[in-house]
Amino acid sequence: LNVVCCNFIFPGFGIVIGIGIAISFLVGFATLFLVHGEAENFFVAGRSLPLWIVAMTLGAQSIDSNAILGNADLSYKYHFFDGAVLPIGLGLSLILNGLFLARHINAERNVLTLPDVFAKRYGKIVEVLVSIATIVSFMMLLAGNLVGMGVILAYLWGLSVESGIWITFVIVWMYTVSGGLFSVAYTDVVQGIMGWSGCVVFAYYMIANSDPKAPPPSIGFPDYIYPDLQGEGGVCDMYDGVSCTYNTTLCCYNVDKWCPSEDNCTTDNGAYPVGDQPVFSNQLSYYNALSPFPNAMLWDWATIFILALGNLAALDFQARCMAAKTPKIATYGCLIGGLFTFFVGIPFSYMGAITRVYYGPDSVHASFDADTCQPLLGLPTCALWLPDASAFLHLLTHDTPAFLGGWCLLGIVTASMSTADGAILAMGTVFAHNIVRQLDVWKPDLISAENLLWVTRIATVPLALSSTLIAAYYTSDNPQGATGYLLIVAFDVMLATCVVPLFGCFYCKTPRPMAALLSVLAGAITRTVMEFTLPKDGYLLLPYDVPEFQDVGPAASAALPTFIDAPEADIWDPSVEVCETRQFEDYTGVDSLSALLASFVVFVLVQFVEEMMDRPLPTWAGLAPYEKKLGGDELDKSEATKAVEHGEEPPKEMELVKEETTEQPADKEAEKET
Numbered sequence: 001l002n003v004v005c006c007n008f009i010f011p012g013f014g015i016v017i018g019i020g021i022a023i024s025f026l027v028g029f030a031t032l033f034l035v036h037g038e039a040e041n042f043f044v045a046g047r048s049l050p051l052w053i054v055a056m057t058l059g060a061q062s063i064d065s066n067a068i069l070g071n072a073d074l075s076y077k078y079h080f081f082d083g084a085v086l087p088i089g090l091g092l093s094l095i096l097n098g099l100f101l102a103r104h105i106n107a108e109r110n111v112l113t114l115p116d117v118f119a120k121r122y123g124k125i126v127e128v129l130v131s132i133a134t135i136v137s138f139m140m141l142l143a144g145n146l147v148g149m150g151v152i153l154a155y156l157w158g159l160s161v162e163s164g165i166w167i168t169f170v171i172v173w174m175y176t177v178s179g180g181l182f183s184v185a186y187t188d189v190v191q192g193i194m195g196w197s198g199c200v201v202f203a204y205y206m207i208a209n210s211d212p213k214a215p216p217p218s219i220g221f222p223d224y225i226y227p228d229l230q231g232e233g234g235v236c237d238m239y240d241g242v243s244c245t246y247n248t249t250l251c252c253y254n255v256d257k258w259c260p261s262e263d264n265c266t267t268d269n270g271a272y273p274v275g276d277q278p279v280f281s282n283q284l285s286y287y288n289a290l291s292p293f294p295n296a297m298l299w300d301w302a303t304i305f306i307l308a309l310g311n312l313a314a315l316d317f318q319a320r321c322m323a324a325k326t327p328k329i330a331t332y333g334c335l336i337g338g339l340f341t342f343f344v345g346i347p348f349s350y351m352g353a354i355t356r357v358y359y360g361p362d363s364v365h366a367s368f369d370a371d372t373c374q375p376l377l378g379l380p381t382c383a384l385w386l387p388d389a390s391a392f393l394h395l396l397t398h399d400t401p402a403f404l405g406g407w408c409l410l411g412i413v414t415a416s417m418s419t420a421d422g423a424i425l426a427m428g429t430v431f432a433h434n435i436v437r438q439l440d441v442w443k444p445d446l447i448s449a450e451n452l453l454w455v456t457r458i459a460t461v462p463l464a465l466s467s468t469l470i471a472a473y474y475t476s477d478n479p480q481g482a483t484g485y486l487l488i489v490a491f492d493v494m495l496a497t498c499v500v501p502l503f504g505c506f507y508c509k510t511p512r513p514m515a516a517l518l519s520v521l522a523g524a525i526t527r528t529v530m531e532f533t534l535p536k537d538g539y540l541l542l543p544y545d546v547p548e549f550q551d552v553g554p555a556a557s558a559a560l561p562t563f564i565d566a567p568e569a570d571i572w573d574p575s576v577e578v579c580e581t582r583q584f585e586d587y588t589g590v591d592s593l594s595a596l597l598a599s600f601v602v603f604v605l606v607q608f609v610e611e612m613m614d615r616p617l618p619t620w621a622g623l624a625p626y627e628k629k630l631g632g633d634e635l636d637k638s639e640a641t642k643a644v645e646h647g648e649e650p651p652k653e654m655e656l657v658k659e660e661t662t663e664q665p666a667d668k669e670a671e672k673e674t
Helices: 011-030 039-047 051-062 066-077 080-100 102-107 114-122 124-157 161-209 297-313 315-323 327-359 391-398 402-441 452-473 482-497 499-507 513-533 590-613 639-645 668-673
Strands: none
Touching (some): 066 124, 066 402, 080 102, 080 315, 080 327, 102 315, 114 124, 114 315, 114 402, 114 499, 124 161, 124 297, 124 452, 161 402, 161 452, 297 315, 315 327, 315 402, 327 391, 482 513, 513 590
């Protein structure tokens, strides 16, 4: 028997995280006694959640390791908005959901999941396709949060990242399957009280007290040439620069002041000639805002759209809207949760610049790829900075007050747990209730009200295991960062397939099943085809024809960089020893937005054609709207059935669900009356 022992690298931090995980586990497991074997209690918490719990649990689903750790990771490696787009998109999604969908979702009856809403309008085929899309999406979402929590456990406890991921899976799965949405909701509250407060206090403390808040202009090293001249009031004057030795018109590093002896030197790597900033306000409006570095402006905007719109079809968000006591509570819960996402998440984008102060390219911890050159930077070698994948964790455990660092780590871990448990519950519910239940055609009563809970709990095992394997394989050495990128992939799937038909459910007078089916297929096919046909080099940068958008090349020369004061023969001449660079070319983001457009155009076109024809296009049985039997001995009634019982004309778009009866009409007149 091989036993994995935890080597606590940071004992105090590790113990705090362990206690927080234990409390969350016990609270989640205790909610088993609130379910009482009832499916509605397990899936939608008996539709009984008050506003404060709805707001907290929606915020908990939004504020996860993606919005915090992934955000800080991306803003550290790149810049502010590259991380901030995550909480901005997630928060906007909750606000849009509150404005346009939450009240309608809550008013739905005879539904346990979002695909049930599709089934009532579009039939079984669309229901199954949407179910598959949502499960794939949430496998990515769960994987991203497992990575986030697994990285932290591995860092603190001296484990491999894979071991941390598997430990996270076991803990979260066990309490999630016990109490369902009750366990998820109440652990979200406990985790919010323990963790979010720590994240908020840490972020705002660092913003208020860090000095500097971003890497300042580089002081340089002996023979370093400043980017301006003496008397101009710039960097040279800031550091009391002196005339250079070989080119006396230029301004160089003051050795006498900053490096009087080998053991008394103040230097850096010269990585920021004019300094960095916490935020470049034009990063989302000007493609070259980060010069001399490239700016992924299109991808940043695409990320906001993907998260803001794709998340509207999120299973976990809509399950909480269903679980709210009233439509008004669902609406206000979304609005509050969205604002809280901004309040907690966006400040973590400032942590990127602060982390670069301690672990950026000008820090003592910096490392570079020696076999790289970049003419724009004047570097014949060592042009590519290699960001530290654990830089933000180093900041929390080494460079901030220990109490605040531990509190924030607890917040990130509990945030990961709060989203991971919701993802596990959502996938199991949809798989059992919306996919396996379709097998009743061949095996009647395979899924019944009596065994639905157990089938759901069993279904969570292979689905959560699949996500865990993705998380263990797709670790954060990816150039975009695993936690943040997996979140975007998750809702890219939803954006392409489910969002347009979802709006059609509530904002079309007569939602057409064929329009929904073709819309789902058009979005999925467009997204898949463009994924493999658009040029993508993995850097998420459009091919602008400017030097900033040239990738590094292999080392070009053994000569000195162009910003070193030395004899001319010793300085690199890029025109003689050419650095072979290539242009970045990545159209990621175009595919996502194009898929949404294709889905929308097809849905509107088919809706228009069928309404003009006043009849559906050729169809088949799987596109007949229906409602499920959720419990009891009688079939649940559709809106059309209820209308007939009250002497009203059933709406054309709703197919009358025939109810089973053991009695036969006594005669033709009775049959006609019936």
